[in-house]
Amino acid sequence: MSQLKPMSHIDSAPSTPGKFKMEKASYFNRVRWHTSLAKLAVWSFVFLGAILIFFLRSPASSPVPADLSRRSLRTYNWGGPVWEKRVRASAQIRSRNGFAVLVTGAAGFVGTHVSAALKRRGDGVLGLDNFNDYYDPSLKRARQGLLERSGVYIVEGDINDEALLRKLFEVVPFTHVMHLAAQAGVRYAMENPGSYVHSNIAGFVNLLEVCKSVNPQPAIVWASSSSVYGLNTKVPFSERDRTDQPASLYAATKKAGEEIAHTYNHIYGLSLTGLRFFTVYGPWGRPDMAYFFFTRDLLKGKSIPIFEAANHGTVARDFTYIDDIVRGCLGALDTAEKSTGSGGKKRGPAQLRIFNLGNTSPVPVSDLVSILERLLKVKAKRNIMKLPRNGDVQFTHANISYAQMELGYKPTTDLQSGLKKFVRWYLNYYSGGKKAVE
Numbered sequence: 018m019s020q021l022k023p024m025s026h027i028d029s030a031p032s033t034p035g036k037f038k039m040e041k042a043s044y045f046n047r048v049r050w051h052t053s054l055a056k057l058a059v060w061s062f063v064f065l066g067a068i069l070i071f072f073l074r075s076p077a078s079s080p081v082p083a084d085l086s087r088r089s090l091r092t093y094n095w096g097g098p099v100w101e102k103r104v105r106a107s108a109q110i111r112s113r114n115g116f117a118v119l120v121t122g123a124a125g126f127v128g129t130h131v132s133a134a135l136k137r138r139g140d141g142v143l144g145l146d147n148f149n150d151y152y153d154p155s156l157k158r159a160r161q162g163l164l165e166r167s168g169v170y171i172v173e174g175d176i177n178d179e180a181l182l183r184k185l186f187e188v189v190p191f192t193h194v195m196h197l198a199a200q201a202g203v204r205y206a207m208e209n210p211g212s213y214v215h216s217n218i219a220g221f222v223n224l225l226e227v228c229k230s231v232n233p234q235p236a237i238v239w240a241s242s243s244s245v246y247g248l249n250t251k252v253p254f255s256e257r258d259r260t261d262q263p264a265s266l267y268a269a270t271k272k273a274g275e276e277i278a279h280t281y282n283h284i285y286g287l288s289l290t291g292l293r294f295f296t297v298y299g300p301w302g303r304p305d306m307a308y309f310f311f312t313r314d315l316l317k318g319k320s321i322p323i324f325e326a327a328n329h330g331t332v333a334r335d336f337t338y339i340d341d342i343v344r345g346c347l348g349a350l351d352t353a354e355k356s357t358g359s360g361g362k363k364r365g366p367a368q369l370r371i372f373n374l375g376n377t378s379p380v381p382v383s384d385l386v387s388i389l390e391r392l393l394k395v396k397a398k399r400n401i402m403k404l405p406r407n408g409d410v411q412f413t414h415a416n417i418s419y420a421q422m423e424l425g426y427k428p429t430t431d432l433q434s435g436l437k438k439f440v441r442w443y444l445n446y447y448s449g450g451k452k453a454v455e
């Protein structure tokens with residue numbers, strides 16, 4: 018506050034030449050000269066002070082963490098006739114009654130598998146991904162290569178870039194959006210909270226803003242998370258159970274997404290389907306997830322931190338295999354009704370759904386480690402640890418009857434068979450000459 022006083026004093030002195038009469042020029046010019054000098058000095062002081070305060074405070078208190086701003090400041094190249102041609106070709110529908118789908122987060126784990134599956138059945142697919150470095154971007158690039166070979170182009174850009182999204186809809190009238198771009202991971206939310214707000218809230222709102230205003234509005238299917246059940250203890254988790262006790266900021270942003278979806282459905286008639294994924298695993302998975310880095314660390318002979326709850330309570334997850342999840346995503350797209358709005362205005366009630374996509378058979382984390390030991394033929398150095406207070410919940414367990422009824426969702430892969438496929442991929446990808454195990 019003390020800096021404001023000299024500023025308001027300076028502000029009260031005349032500052033524009035037009036406020037002075039010319040005949041009194043010499044006297045006033047001197048006064049003005051002195052005043053200007055004094056003003057200049059004070060302003061320089063204020064300016065330097067502000068810069069100093071900014072630099073002293075920014076690393077600790079800036080709401081935008083350094084790595085987030087680094088990612089956000091990245092510029093992407095898009096536009097031009099060649100680019101538009103590529104976009105159109107990728108989104109070209111090749112089957113009767115096929116969809117034109119924009120897949121956000123297409124270089125991500127679920128995004129890659131869903132894009133490939135849609136393309137295989139003849140839908141037009143365009144990917145969008147910002148290729149951020151939350152985990153090894155070379156894995157994302159390898160997934161991109163995979164999709165490119167099957168004819169899916171991934172536009173490099175951020176869901177917060179409104180101009181880019183508008184351009185994409187200008188070039189292709191997408192019938193559907195499969196929105197999988199997000200800041201994932203439960204524990205990382207304590208390290209970089211801003212990135213969750215940036216992608217899962219601001220990015221989602223930006224996408225919905227564009228979707229509500231285009232004509233025709235697309236139907237949207239998007240990734241929520243089992244983590245919204247938070248501290249809920251009623252098992253198995255049903256879509257009707259309470260989700261107002263998130264245990265992590267990640268979960269809170271996904272829950273916020275569900276409420277935001279409700280709003281855009283209510284006001285603008287957007288057709289919205291949220292899918293609560295339960296710990297998805299499989300080939301081309303995410304290196305930040307336990308099954309993935311346990312595999313890496315087991316092979317390296319490193320110790321494996323296995324969480325347990327109070328009183329030696331078991332920590333368990335309803336691990337769900339990627340192919341089952343892909344079938345759930347396609348089922349959601351196939352049963353999604355059209356949005357009802359046009360020109361940014363609602364014309365009638367639109368579909369609003371939320372589904373659990375889980376496996377319905379939770380497995381303790383220690384059993385996950387045992388399965389990996391057998392598949393990798395190594396003995397784990399188990400390090401049993403208390404479940405840290407960083408967002409993890411003790412267990413998850415999906416009730417999938419609603420998804421079964423509406424989407425024909427029926428998971429068929431148990432953890433043992435799914436991990437077998439993952440391990441085969443892992444060994445091939447990391448020791449098959451492509452990359453050394455990090």
Ligand SMILES: O=C(O)[C@H]1O[C@H](OP(=O)(O)OP(=O)(O)OC[C@H]2O[C@@H](n3ccc(=O)[nH]c3=O)[C@H](O)[C@@H]2O)[C@H](O)[C@@H](O)[C@@H]1O
Binds near residue numbers: 201293305322
């Ligand atoms: O179901 C979901 O919606 C969420 O599933 C996963 O989150 P999580 O289930 O915590 O998956 P992992 O991080 O792979 O953890 C799996 C299990 O291993 C445990 N764990 C994790 C890390 C570790 O060092 N030790 C350990 O025992 C966790 O407590 C958890 O029970 C994903 O990371 C989230 O992005 C996703 O939204």
